[in-house]
Amino acid sequence: MSAVIEENVGSLADVTSGAINIKDVVKIYDPDGAAVMAVDHCSIDIPAGEICMIVGPSGCGKTTLLNAIAGFHDITSGSIHLDGELLCGPGKPQAKPGSDRIVVFQNGALFPWKTNLDNIAFGPMMVGNQSKAEIYDKARSMMADAGLSGTENNFPGEVSSGLRRRVEIVRALMNDPKVLLFDEPYRALDSLTKSVMHEALLEIYYRNKVTIFFITHDLEEAIFLGHRLIIMSSRPCKPKKIMEVDIPHPRDYSVLTSPRFRELMNEAKDVVHEEAQKAFDAGEKEG
Amino acid sequence: MSISKFTDKLFSRATLRGIFAIGIFMVFWEVGARSEEWFGYRFPFIGLVPPPTDVFVSWSGLIADPSYWQSWYMSFLRVFGGFLAAMVVGIPLGLFMAINKSFYGMAFPSFEVLRPIPPLAWVPASIIFWPTQELSIAFVTFLGAFYTIVINVLGGAKSINKQFLQAAQSMGASQWDMFRRIVLPATLPSIVVGSAVGMGITWEVVVAAEMISGGGSSGGGAGGGLGFFIWSSYVGGSYEQIIVGMISIGIAGYISSELLRQLGGLLTPWLKTR
């Protein structure tokens, strides 16, 4: 972490791309059979460069929304636009996965058979627009920025899970995506590593402003990282409460004990707890 | 499933495609087999094979023949006999090896050393040892399934989550309880899978044994069985019957595996909910 960070680093004014518009999206699984509605007329507008935290109990359909944006699932109705272009909607129920919206997966999807450096260079190498030397130079410098120097030639299985997550994020950033989609990426980490990862993520964010769509069930994580919290109701998934997190950036660990943080936690807690109780009673299986 | 769903599945794109490929295969077979007849030029390899239409004719004749079904019966008997024996010996042995570390240390290396020897290599030794031919075939059949079952039991037992055992202990379970209520049910899925694979091997061994001893220099012997049926068809020159025999064994093998799968499903209902 460098000591020299610009003032007003939390401003989104300089980010020009990555605005997501989710309009009236509905997703029904198995329409002719069990007809499970996972997403119920969900509309969210995410401005470019925002860190948008999607909070909700397990199994409420948040991942479905993420998968729809990423292009892994289709939607039943509604539409999703990215910077005005249609991702999926009427006539095109499923988006095509692409490097403008990159996913960081829950259990990590670093290729175990490639070294960290090869993993990071993977995206641009596949696209093939730049020379190998260029790509690897950029990869090395991005690794250095993220504090990963020295682990270039290790395989993901040889290093700690926290480090793996950072490599995965850097891998995503190599492609200059407009949006990063996080699917509860820190769920499996212990709380010690988590706290370090949060600061690392913000650090990376300050350097490379992208829109972040982050799913989590951890309230503390959500308020610490996000510009805005969208609390979802339990299945079917629908925004129940939207909260602005007006704690200024850059943020660090001391934020966690600030009074404003406590206030926001209290505000959000009751809503989240209510939905969690509903999900528990309904016996939802984790998504 | 409702009727309409069933017919949907039956005529689904996937099934139709499968049937289509098999159909094309049959056509090529027919044309290749009759190449000499139709084109005056015999295709290599496939030209020597009896065509499917002849096979079908031969088969319809055999369905009425009791000795054909007798062969089925004999083979099934041998397969299930040997398989049951392998289970009766193999499952307890495997479980005991899993529970008792010292016994495992003594028995497993010897087991592993003997395992690479193919069961069929045991045939002559088996014939020398056992008084009747039937018993010697049974022994070799037993060996075939035995190894697979033991390996699968061990694998299943090893992968039991230690926490199940710890939970039981903390709730006051005795050794016997733990065995009966945790180790045994937890190894059942592996036993079921192992049985399905072992069943395949058993059929291979039975067929081979029937061909070798039935058709070999030892003459009549115990007689019968589908392997012997194939061999004698070959010796007797009715080549269509060879293919009838082959397909029959394939079907018989499939039926026994299915039976085992269903049985396994009954014993392990909790797996279905995955």
Place this chain on the structure above:
Amino acid sequence: MDQLVDLLKSAMPFRMVPDNLIRDIAGICTQHSFAAGENIYNLGDTADDVYIVSSGSVQHILGVDSGTSQHEKTMRSGDIFGWAAVLEGQNTRLAATSSKEPTEVIRINGKELTRLFKTDPAVGDVVMTRFATMINKEFYVPRTISDQVPGFKQALVAKSLQGSEVTTMALTVYRISTWLKSPRPYLMLIGFAFVLGFWYLSVEVWKLPRFVDMPGPTEVFTEWFSEDPYYGLSIYTPEYYKHIGISLQRIAFAFFLATGLGVPLGLFLGWSKSFREFIFPLFEVLRPIPVLAWVPLAIIIFSGSETPVIFLTFLASFFATTLNTMLGVESIDESYSRAAYCLGASRWQTFIHVVIPGAMPYIFTGLQISIGVAWFSLVAGEMVSGQYGLGYLINTAYMMIEYPKIIIGMITLGVVGYTTSAMVRMMGDYLMQWRVRELALGDN
């Protein structure tokens, strides 16, 4: 003690350390007092301890070269300084410190602290990272300094792997040495003794009725290792090696052919849904037919006595390899191919870079099964048709009533079969270094 623990916990790097470790750290702390205006340490002094202010205040003047101007900072209760003591390669103080008023501090020896963290590298890692963060945030130091904070897990991992490669050989040597120290080899010998003993006793000593015609171990082993064997077959006769060689040749040919055809077929079957819908049913219809049931047909189709044998071996191997490869592809976690698509890879690129490496572990398990099955079929084939080879050897030995040769043949088969299987496994380990290393480090 509790006050000490609370103070430790209030220092940023130690904030998230679990209680038992905090108590251990508290145990190695020493307390000191300084009067107002007293010098604590100077630039260039030996950096041995880390300091935490308990009460009072300390003036901290950084005097690091390379361009940064001198910075003064006041440390108060809960603040940490003197962290040069935990930097790798930094033995001397980077700052001058003195107390501004009567001050109490606690000191923790840097080396002792490092030693404590080695007992729990995961926590040590986090604490050190927090140290680095704190140093960067609160002190104006060049990057080169904070980079000297050792990260534990990474350091341990990186050190052990940079330069020295975890080869299969090293792993094997390590495994062997651990194995020798356990009771296992001795139990194994006891087990062998039992089996051999039983064989010996039942045939040669007790002369049990069933075992009358069986050759006993003495007969077999004297025959096997004699220079002038009675039946003409021992390790000294070239004929022995001819049989082994021919069998190996057949296996090699059939196995490689089966692998060359089966792996690509299996990969496509697993990868392309359409292809699978067409071809898999056909495959599944042919597969249940026992390979040996093909013997007469093979003899009819292929001329000569060699080709049918190889065909049968090939067939058995082929089915096993294709099926296992297909299952391997299906077992790959979906996230990997999804990640590849996200990153801009095409379907074909994903196939090459994700599916093939991802399926490799399963492919190699399948190959081990495949070679076992190949031996099975080969022996059967050799017993029925063909000249030479271990199966043929066993069969003829039986016919010619040269029983010890049967046992020699069987044992040889076992050894050779095991060796070929081990070779396949080693090939797999060689090609999948990432797996070897992953497994070597245990769980992370």
